[in-house]
Amino acid sequence: MPLPRLTPPRLARAAVFSMLAALAASGQALARDVEILNVSYDPTRELYREYNNWFRGYWKQKTGDEVTVRQSHGGAGSQARAVLDGLQADVVTLALAYDIDQFHTRADLIPANWQSRLPNNSAPYTSTIVLLVRKGNPKHITDWNDLTRDDVEVITPNPKTSGGARWNYLAAWGYALERFNGDSDKAYAFVRDLYANVPVLDSGARGATNTFVQRGIGDVLLAWENEALLATHELGKGQFEIVVPSTSITAEPPVTVIDKNVDAHDTRAVSTAYLEALYSDPAQRLAGKHYYRPANPEIAREFEGQFPDVKRFTVDDVFGGWTRAQTTHFSDGGRFDAMLEEIGARTH
Amino acid sequence: MTSVNRTRSVIPGFGLTMGLSLFYLGLIFVIPVAGLLIYTATMGWPAFWAAISHPQVMASYKLSFTASLIGASVNLVFGGLVAWVLVRYRFPGKRLIDALVDLPFALPTAVAGISLVTLYASTGWVGQYLTLFGVKVAYTQLGVVVALTYIGLPFVVRTVQPVLEDLEAELEEASASLGASRFTTVRRVILPALLPAALTGFALAFARALGEYGSVVFISGNLPYRTEITPLLIVGKIEQFDYHGAAAIGTVMLVAAFLVLLLINGLQWWAAKRR
Numbered sequence: 001m002p003l004p005r006l007t008p009p010r011l012a013r014a015a016v017f018s019m020l021a022a023l024a025a026s027g028q029a030l031a032r033d034v035e036i037l038n039v040s041y042d043p044t045r046e047l048y049r050e051y052n053n054w055f056r057g058y059w060k061q062k063t064g065d066e067v068t069v070r071q072s073h074g075g076a077g078s079q080a081r082a083v084l085d086g087l088q089a090d091v092v093t094l095a096l097a098y099d100i101d102q103f104h105t106r107a108d109l110i111p112a113n114w115q116s117r118l119p120n121n122s123a124p125y126t127s128t129i130v131l132l133v134r135k136g137n138p139k140h141i142t143d144w145n146d147l148t149r150d151d152v153e154v155i156t157p158n159p160k161t162s163g164g165a166r167w168n169y170l171a172a173w174g175y176a177l178e179r180f181n182g183d184s185d186k187a188y189a190f191v192r193d194l195y196a197n198v199p200v201l202d203s204g205a206r207g208a209t210n211t212f213v214q215r216g217i218g219d220v221l222l223a224w225e226n227e228a229l230l231a232t233h234e235l236g237k238g239q240f241e242i243v244v245p246s247t248s249i250t251a252e253p254p255v256t257v258i259d260k261n262v263d264a265h266d267t268r269a270v271s272t273a274y275l276e277a278l279y280s281d282p283a284q285r286l287a288g289k290h291y292y293r294p295a296n297p298e299i300a301r302e303f304e305g306q307f308p309d310v311k312r313f314t315v316d317d318v319f320g321g322w323t324r325a326q327t328t329h330f331s332d333g334g335r336f337d338a339m340l341e342e343i344g345a346r347t348h
Numbered sequence: 349m350t351s352v353n354r355t356r357s358v359i360p361g362f363g364l365t366m367g368l369s370l371f372y373l374g375l376i377f378v379i380p381v382a383g384l385l386i387y388t389a390t391m392g393w394p395a396f397w398a399a400i401s402h403p404q405v406m407a408s409y410k411l412s413f414t415a416s417l418i419g420a421s422v423n424l425v426f427g428g429l430v431a432w433v434l435v436r437y438r439f440p441g442k443r444l445i446d447a448l449v450d451l452p453f454a455l456p457t458a459v460a461g462i463s464l465v466t467l468y469a470s471t472g473w474v475g476q477y478l479t480l481f482g483v484k485v486a487y488t489q490l491g492v493v494v495a496l497t498y499i500g501l502p503f504v505v506r507t508v509q510p511v512l513e514d515l516e517a518e519l520e521e522a523s524a525s526l527g528a529s530r531f532t533t534v535r536r537v538i539l540p541a542l543l544p545a546a547l548t549g550f551a552l553a554f555a556r557a558l559g560e561y562g563s564v565v566f567i568s569g570n571l572p573y574r575t576e577i578t579p580l581l582i583v584g585k586i587e588q589f590d591y592h593g594a595a596a597i598g599t600v601m602l603v604a605a606f607l608v609l610l611l612i613n614g615l616q617w618w619a620a621k622r623r
Contacts, residue, residue, distance in 0.1 A: 077587040078587070081586070081587075081589075102589060106589065158570060158584065160584045160587065160588060161583065161584045161587045162587075198571075199487060199569065199571075200487050200569040200570070200571070201569065201570045201571050201572070202565075202570060203565055203570060203580065203583070203584075207565075207566070214466075215465065215466075215469045215471065215486075216469075216471045217469070217470075217487075330588065331588065331590075332402075332585075332588075332590065332593065337404070340404065340572040340573065341403065341404070341573075343572075343573070344403075344404070344407070344572060344573025344574065345573075
């Protein structure tokens with residue numbers, strides 16, 4: 001079909017029509033199309049896909065605005081660095097507070113008190129570290145102390161490159177402190193012996209899961225509870241079992257608005273609402289559905305069967321916060337480096 | 349008249365192309381490298397030395413350089429062989445193999461790494477048989493060598509191939525008719541002609557292997573002091589926001605790679621002169 005030619009009268013009509021259309025559009029309430037970017041880490045992909053859909057409806061009903069939430073997922077550390085280097089995140093939902101702290105100390109993107117702006121240390125959902133073993137638990141692993149046995153191979157990523165792996169390390173350390181009545185030398189030796197049993201030190205949590213699940217290496221995987229539940233319920237149904245240790249850490253993946261970016265984008269209201277709504281009942285149920293422990297105790301009770309009782313401690317209780325944990329354990333010359341040196345010397 | 353001829357080249361555009369080349373090199377290459385060096389220079393000598401001489405870092409240099417050297421050497425021999433076969437013989441599927449040689453260039457390195465580890469893990473297609481002989485490839489230093497050999501394959505083939513194509517068969521016939529044995533012909537006629545190109549390929553494969561990250565991290569196991577390559581250590585430093593430490597080690601790699609390439613260039617020059 002030949003295209004209709006725009007003769008001058010037609011052109012005039014088209015111009016008038018488009019002006020009318022523009023007028024009509026601008027007159028229609030004051031509905032805006034807004035777009036925000038949520039920079040997150042790997043295992044939250046499914047959760048936020050569903051939450052963003054829900055939030056779009058919620059926000060439309062509340063304000064009439066059409067909100068589109070774009071998502072970016074990746075390793076927590078590299079995601080944090082991308083934001084530091086200028087990725088225009090309106091909100092971040094990352095794996096540990098230390099990475100978010102950097103936005104204040106290194107770039108002044110957020111205020112120092114960011115973590116107290118939302119309830120529950122700005123963590124709308126939590127998780128914990130559990131032990132994932134092969135079906136039937138052939139090595140009879142029941143608690144952390146089995147992981148230092150000579151016949152057990154442990155899979156966990158490198159805490160220097162993986163944020164998730166730092167939770168694993170601190171969970172083991174916290175257990176050892178409790179067991180040895182606060183003797184940190186003994187705790188050090190315990191965690192060192194655990195890492196001496198690690199045959200492959202992946203750089204990220206996803207890599208470690210692949211090593212354990214796909215390559216069949218190792219007897220036990222140190223995993224976030226939500227990832228372990230996903231593995232036993234969905235990915236590798238019937239191949240794995242979760243062993244809940246006697247005590248473990250409260251993993252708090254925190255969220256925050258990036259002040260400098262939302263002010264530049266004029267998206268503070270919607271971004272703040274986006275995070276606050278994570279604490280609402282429907283969102284808390286979504287978190288539970290995706291195997292995160294809801295922060296709201298009432299909603300958490302609805303998922304009682306899914307989340308076993310485990311005695312949990314926090315980074316603040318045992319390690320005096322992330323900054324101190326980082327310098328003591330993971331920075332160059334820290335306790336983890338010392339362990340590696342001992343293990344390296346032993347095998348040479 | 350003569351003065352005009354002297355300043356004007358027969359081929360036009362020297363000033364323009366030279367200017368563009370300098371601009372391009374500056375933008376793409378000099379500025380990033382200078383940035384690295386300048387950034388490293390801000391950290392002070394004691395901190396620099398501490399960052400680059402830590403035992404864990406030293407162990408990684410050893411692994412990175414040794415494994416890269418072995419990988420490039422394997423490619424020198426077998427890549428040369430592949431080039432020879434591709435140039436001198438006709439066989440069905442030759443064009444296909446010729447095209448396949450470039451695959452390691454095109455394949456994302458992570459894909460290569462995952463494929464290699466799937467093959468060589470003790471449960472993999474190849475690995476399960478190697479395990480019978482007590483050979484472990486995945487998650488050992490041997491695994492690092494395998495990955496670095498894989499990614500370096502095209503270099504020697506592609507540098508040697510055109511030289512071999514230009515090398516006339518008459519040269520070998522002349523050598524034979526003058527009474528040289530087959531071995532002497534290869535040693536005195538063919539190899540010297542190929543040496544400069546082969547060295548270039550070797551140098552490229554070596555340099556590429558030094559910087560390789562994506563494929564190695566999947567197959568090496570990444571154990572500090574044992575199977576941790578230097579590029580992984582650099583990434584580790586960056587993950588901890590230790591940009592200075594990362595830049596310092598990066599600078600060492602840069603200088604070392606440059607020295608090695610310079611050395612090989614010198615060898616090449618010497619080999620070319622000797623002919």
